[in-house]
Amino acid sequence: MEIENQAAHAIVQPPMRKAKFAIGQVVKHRVYPFRGVIFDVDPVFANTEDWLASIPEEVRPRRDQPFYHLLAENAQTTYVAYVSEQNLLPDDTGKPVSHPQVPQFFKELKRGHYVSRDRALH
Template structure:
């Protein structure tokens, strides 16, 4: 397997192509890096290829917030500008005036 360059970056807001959830990317695996059991739990007709980037998301749907692991083929950019509600986002990111998420840096002395 030859890894591809990731299409989405850390802090980018994305949405799932099929299911109604969205999230902020907080990590990227260049190829599948989860358990075989997890991968096989996906119905064969929609199971993604392992040789593509997979994204760790602080995700949300209408009912809850959670961590998601999603293949690149199932993600689209979310350009809504709406904030993502996941409670862990503020530990890792700060929201910029243009609605994006930027990794929090070390504290700076004034």
């Protein structure tokens, strides 16, 4: 009986999807003119509700997909971006990303993919 009660109160988690893109991969946004290198991945949405609500509803991404942290660049500047998997495409230009933090995360660019720098975890 106790096991049945535990099962009845279990939290149902959405199934985890495998990330399509990898850390060190250079990607571009499907709609907006920016590109970047992935330095972290969240298996599902892990930003603030305010951030999500700031995106117009007609283009707001689903929560149940990987979200990627990018060292991003556009024609004017560099910045950190948080992008849903549905809005990314591979960037096959082979060009390096000019973000100033790239050397903190990566050693070099090899065949269009950055090699991660060994870093101590906190």
